[in-house]
Amino acid sequence: MTSMTPTRTEPDLSFLLDHSSHVLRTQMSAALAEIGLTARMHCVLIHALEEERTQAQLAEIGDMDKTTMVVTVDALEEAGLAERRPSSQDRRARIIAVTARGAQVAEESQRIVDDVHQRALGSLPTDAREALLNALNLLVGDYLATAAAAPRSARRARQREK
Template identity: 45%
Template sequence: MTSCPPGGAPDLMFLLSWASHALMAEHAAGLAELGISPRAHCVLLKARPGGLSQRQIGELCGIDKTTMVVTLDQLEAAGLARRHPSPSDRRARLVEVTREGEKILDRAQEIAARIQADVLAALPEADRDVFLRSIKSLVGGRLAGQACGQPGRSAC
């Protein structure tokens, strides 16, 4: 599964896409045990500190306005989050994670950490930090304008 042309360099786009898709599928399967999606996980994670509007959280998660409303409706129906009016902007709704949401989020973070550790364990130990530094460098630099959370992108 390298998508490498004969005698050519590996296809970076294909490799990163394949890795992302496989990792997202594993993440979604793990979170399904908790009854939430990766999108809901992102919303709960960004909402946890408090004080952010649903618009701000949507931007941080790369979720459009309509999808954010649907996601928050689902989280509220499950008792994991609630919205309340902002005291400083009557048009804005702040998102708060409930106690049950905190419990689910803690378990979701454990699942995500377990998956990450398992994936990284497939690399030689000496390569793990180099790999993570390299990916962070790409996403924080050359590929920053295309990263998840940018306007027009779906949740990652």
């Protein structure tokens, strides 16, 4: 009996996006590690510099769970790049304030991030680069703007034997 593999009728967009995203993330991690940062640390520094933000707000922007955010801010504090402070708007809330040294590191890390992105995009001919960026912006602005709700598990609970 021969198996019939279904014929693919469309390019494997999931593979193309996943693979390119994975490789870009590994390149970014390696480049930022040279100055002692992770991508999450960079994200927190940049967004905390933009305006006064709480740890919860920064976690949401960076798509981090509470535990990951705490570990990230702890690492920034240990490195002297940021500190937890009371909010100027609400004394009960605590914000993440970037230190002067943290602001310098954020400038350096942004140059690194921009360089990694430029090298990836620079590997493409100009017209392909523009088409890719235009297409991705259209996708994330419309069809791929919002993640689907996580499906419920199809597994059923085991039934106890009586």
